[in-house]
Amino acid sequence: MNRRDDYRRELRAYLTGLGLAVVLSVLAFGAVGLAEGVPGAISRSTVVWTIGLTAAVQVVVHFRYFLHIDLTRSKRDDLQLILFSALIVLLMVAGTLWILGDLRDRMMAVL
Amino acid sequence: MSGADLWHLLFGKLSADALPFYSAIAATAAGVVVCGALGAALLITWLGRWRYLWREWFTSLDHKKIGIMYVVLSLVMLARAVVEACMMRMQQAVAFDSAGFLPPDHFAQLFTTHGTIMIFFMAMPFLTGLINFVMPLQIGARDVSFPMMNSVSLGLTTAGAGLMMVSLVLGKFSTGGWSGYPPYTELGFNPGVGPDYWIWAVTLSSLGSTLTGINFAVTIYKRRAPGMTLFRMPLFCWTALCASILMIFAMPPLTVATALLACDRYLGMHFFTNSLGGNMMNFANLFWLFGHPEVYILILPPFGVWSEVIANFSAKYLYGYRSLVYATMAIAVLSFTVWVHHFFTMGQSADVNAAFGIATMLIGIPTGVKIYDWMLTLFRGRVRFTVPMLYALAFLLLFPLGGLTGILLANPAVDYQVHNTLFLVAHFHNMLIPGLLFGMLAGYHYWFPKAFGFRLDEVWGRIAFALWVAGFVLAFMPLYALGLMAMPRRTDAFFEAAYLPYTLVAAFGALLILAALVSLCVQVWVSVRRRRETEVFAGDPWNGRTLEWATSSPPPDYNFAVLPQVEGRDAFWLMKQDGRAYRTPDRYEDIEVPRNSAMGPVVGMAGAAAGFALVWHIGWLAIIGVLTMGGALIARSFVRHTTRTIAADEVRRIEARWRDAVAASPGVTRDDETTPANRGHAAMEVA
Ligand code: HEM
Numbered sequence: 126m127n128r129r130d131d132y133r134r135e136l137r138a139y140l141t142g143l144g145l146a147v148v149l150s151v152l153a154f155g156a157v158g159l160a161e162g163v164p165g166a167i168s169r170s171t172v173v174w175t176i177g178l179t180a181a182v183q184v185v186v187h188f189r190y191f192l193h194i195d196l197t198r199s200k201r202d203d204l205q206l207i208l209f210s211a212l213i214v215l216l217m218v219a220g221t222l223w224i225l226g227d228l229r230d231r232m233m234a235v236l
Numbered sequence: 237m238s239g240a241d242l243w244h245l246l247f248g249k250l251s252a253d254a255l256p257f258y259s260a261i262a263a264t265a266a267g268v269v270v271c272g273a274l275g276a277a278l279l280i281t282w283l284g285r286w287r288y289l290w291r292e293w294f295t296s297l298d299h300k301k302i303g304i305m306y307v308v309l310s311l312v313m314l315a316r317a318v319v320e321a322c323m324m325r326m327q328q329a330v331a332f333d334s335a336g337f338l339p340p341d342h343f344a345q346l347f348t349t350h351g352t353i354m355i356f357f358m359a360m361p362f363l364t365g366l367i368n369f370v371m372p373l374q375i376g377a378r379d380v381s382f383p384m385m386n387s388v389s390l391g392l393t394t395a396g397a398g399l400m401m402v403s404l405v406l407g408k409f410s411t412g413g414w415s416g417y418p419p420y421t422e423l424g425f426n427p428g429v430g431p432d433y434w435i436w437a438v439t440l441s442s443l444g445s446t447l448t449g450i451n452f453a454v455t456i457y458k459r460r461a462p463g464m465t466l467f468r469m470p471l472f473c474w475t476a477l478c479a480s481i482l483m484i485f486a487m488p489p490l491t492v493a494t495a496l497l498a499c500d501r502y503l504g505m506h507f508f509t510n511s512l513g514g515n516m517m518n519f520a521n522l523f524w525l526f527g528h529p530e531v532y533i534l535i536l537p538p539f540g541v542w543s544e545v546i547a548n549f550s551a552k553y554l555y556g557y558r559s560l561v562y563a564t565m566a567i568a569v570l571s572f573t574v575w576v577h578h579f580f581t582m583g584q585s586a587d588v589n590a591a592f593g594i595a596t597m598l599i600g601i602p603t604g605v606k607i608y609d610w611m612l613t614l615f616r617g618r619v620r621f622t623v624p625m626l627y628a629l630a631f632l633l634l635f636p637l638g639g640l641t642g643i644l645l646a647n648p649a650v651d652y653q654v655h656n657t658l659f660l661v662a663h664f665h666n667m668l669i670p671g672l673l674f675g676m677l678a679g680y681h682y683w684f685p686k687a688f689g690f691r692l693d694e695v696w697g698r699i700a701f702a703l704w705v706a707g708f709v710l711a712f713m714p715l716y717a718l719g720l721m722a723m724p725r726r727t728d729a730f731f732e733a734a735y736l737p738y739t740l741v742a743a744f745g746a747l748l749i750l751a752a753l754v755s756l757c758v759q760v761w762v763s764v765r766r767r768r769e770t771e772v773f774a775g776d777p778w779n780g781r782t783l784e785w786a787t788s789s790p791p792p793d794y795n796f797a798v799l800p801q802v803e804g805r806d807a808f809w810l811m812k813q814d815g816r817a818y819r820t821p822d823r824y825e826d827i828e829v830p831r832n833s834a835m836g837p838v839v840g841m842a843g844a845a846a847g848f849a850l851v852w853h854i855g856w857l858a859i860i861g862v863l864t865m866g867g868a869l870i871a872r873s874f875v876r877h878t879t880r881t882i883a884a885d886e887v888r889r890i891e892a893r894w895r896d897a898v899a900a901s902p903g904v905t906r907d908d909e910t911t912p913a914n915r916g917h918a919a920m921e922v923a
């Protein structure tokens with residue numbers, strides 16, 4: 126394989142990534158815009174879910190196309206570290222929300 | 237502009253009131269610091285060693301020297317923290333029905349500085365120093381991945397330690413405990429400079445630790461010698477890896493917590509106040525998001541030391557290597573799921589407490605696995621009772637006791653009874669002294685010959701060991717009883733006669749610990765004087781199994797002339813078995829090592845200046861400090877010659893000298909390991 130092919134493959138990957146990123150962003154913003162612009166068109170929870178899901182896919186797209194993380198063996202260390210980071214951040218954020226939410230509820234109950 | 241305004245502009249809140257003349261004890265402490273610093277400076281000047289120190293040590297990017305400097309820093313801070321601990325124990329021994337010799341405010345400063353120093357400026361630098369020195373050698377690397385960042389981390393940590401020392405002379409330290417909970421540390425309750433000292437000292441050191449964590453993790457992932465797969469790494473490297481990953485994820489919550497507290501105190505914000513939307517409970521949450529993983533950062537590297545020491549002094553492969561690795565990983569992950577056990581009593585519902593209580597108890601399982609693995613490594617080994625091994629045995633007996641009381645505390649219902657009593661203080665010292673401190677001391681004894689080329693005196697080592705163990709038992713076992721009798725922690729005086737016998741015993745134990753520390757100093761003195769008898773330049777005094785022993789003591793700047801080819805676990809042991817050790821390579825090559833850099837000391841000093849300026853609200857100095865740090869980083873990126881080359885001929889000369897020494901040293905058997913016959917060349921014995 127020559128350098129030109131390499132270059133074209135890289136370029137295609139970046140462009141695919143860019144395209145997907147734009148589409149996902151438009152979907153999220155579009156959902157909000159629709160809910161704002163046309164009252165009653167879609168429910169609030171649909172908007173929230175749309176944003177959440179597109180954000181999650183967006184993360185994957187960035188890792189896959191921009192940071193070149195995939196399932197090949199040579200990328201395994203990186204992938205493991207990313208998954209581990211995700212796990213720890215999830216534990217911290219979810220735990221914090223749970224604990225402080227619980228505390229708030231209990232204080233409100235007293236008031 | 238009036239004179240007062242000018243003064244304020246130049247010196248901020250500093251004034252003559254900051255000097256510690258309000259109390260004889262505080263003035264003495266300040267005097268010791270000032271005289272100690274001046275004395276050290278004068279001594280260096282008199283010996284004409286400034287240049288040498290600057291060139292060979294402070295600006296060095298060699299991981300071995302940085303490691304040694306970390307350990308020196310931690311020993312100095314250990315001395316201060318132990319003296320403070322003794323003062324607290326003396327106070328509680330005499331303060332029955334009386335005020336004792338320490339006013340409450342001073343007592344509160346003591347437990348705050350003692351705790352802060354022990355964790356951030358004794359334990360962290362000690363383990364960072366050991367990892368720095370040992371880990372690259374064990375994985376067969378020539379340095380860490382980011383040598384300059386390593387030096388910057390040391391600079392930041394030293395800056396924090398410097399702030400702690402300055403706080404003895406100028407102003408009063410925080411009285412808020414090592415955890416610094418608001419609202420007590422907020423401006424409303426604590427308008428003085430104490431909490432600010434705490435904030436900036438801790439922030440500097442936590443930044444240093446974050447960088448260190450990144451550095452170590454990358455080094456272990458990227459710099460292993462050919463053939464050194466992850467599962468061939470010595471266990472110390474595994475624990476270093478897991479501890480580094482914990483540092484990367486656990487230090488940021490602390491930095492966030494102290495930064496937000498600083499925003500409250502300096503900028504009038506309300507993150508942790510009780511009004512205007514603040515929530516002080518989030519500080520506890522953030523602090524322990526860091527705090528619990530932190531205690532595993534503290535305990536994992538000692539676990540690594542135990543693994544090395546026990547395997548080495550039993551002359552056996554570590555029993556259950558894989559189970560030890562998986563246990564280490566399990567502990568690392570679980571340590572992020574338990575932080576609520578530090579504030580079970582804060583008021584969250586029983587569901588939350590139950591979940592975190594159960595998670596806490598789970599950690600006992602992998603830790604138990606480790607204890608059994610170590611015991612089985614001893615089983616039928618060729619066990620030698622050297623000083624590190626003695627510490628290991630004391631650890632195996634004492635540490636599970638602390639673990640057991642930890643399991644008790646993990647039960648929220650029990651914790652409601654004994655939280656905030658001395659039972660807790662006994663528990664965590666029972667983990668930290670036999671676990672962490674003994675581990676660090678074992679590592680210090682074990683690797684000292686590698687670092688300096690001669691062994692430490694065995695007799696004084698044993699004396700110090702006996703004093704540490706006896707002192708620990710006497711100082712802390714009574715605290716379990718006191719805790720069950722409901723004596724609160726952080727108390728400066730009490731009125732309950734039943735406590736007195738126990739506090740007296742504990743005070744005696746603390747004195748033994750002080751004596752242990754003195755013995756360690758004597759040991760260094762004696763060992764240095766007798767260094768000719770215990771010289772081990774050949775490099776392998778303990779019949780080592782891992783790669784750090786495959787080079788001279790002290791190792792050359794480049795560690796390994798040729799990167800070792802690793803064929804299996806316990807790589808050096810295998811080399812010796814197959815006769816591949818000490819083999820002269822076919823040819824030598826030029827070796828690049830990092831060139832010295834003043835970045836570390838410059839960033840450190842600028843950081844210390846900025847921290848000091850922030851504490852005292854000296855605007856111009858704070859700006860200069862921060863700008864210097866940033867400017868130095870930018871300036872450094874223009875430096876193009878960051879390495880220096882050691883020519884192949886030079887390498888050949890250095891290596892020949894070492895090989896000659898190995899050939900000239902008689903192979904020593906394990907029976908003669910601690911005698912002058914040990915010249916660092918181990919005879920292979922049939923086990
Ligand atoms: C060497 C012998 C030691 C002695 C005699 C000692 C003694 C003490 C005493 C008397 C207290 C105050 C207890 C109270 O609240 O009433 C204390 C607190 C504490 N110690 Fe130690 N200690 C020692 C070693 C260590 C070590 C090695 C560490 C950690 C690596 C450590 C960490 C702490 C911490 C974190 C606190 C809590 C400070 C606070 O309440 O905020 N200590 N120690």
Ligand SMILES: [Cu+2]
Pocket residue numbers: 527528531574575577578
């Ligand atoms: Cu904990």
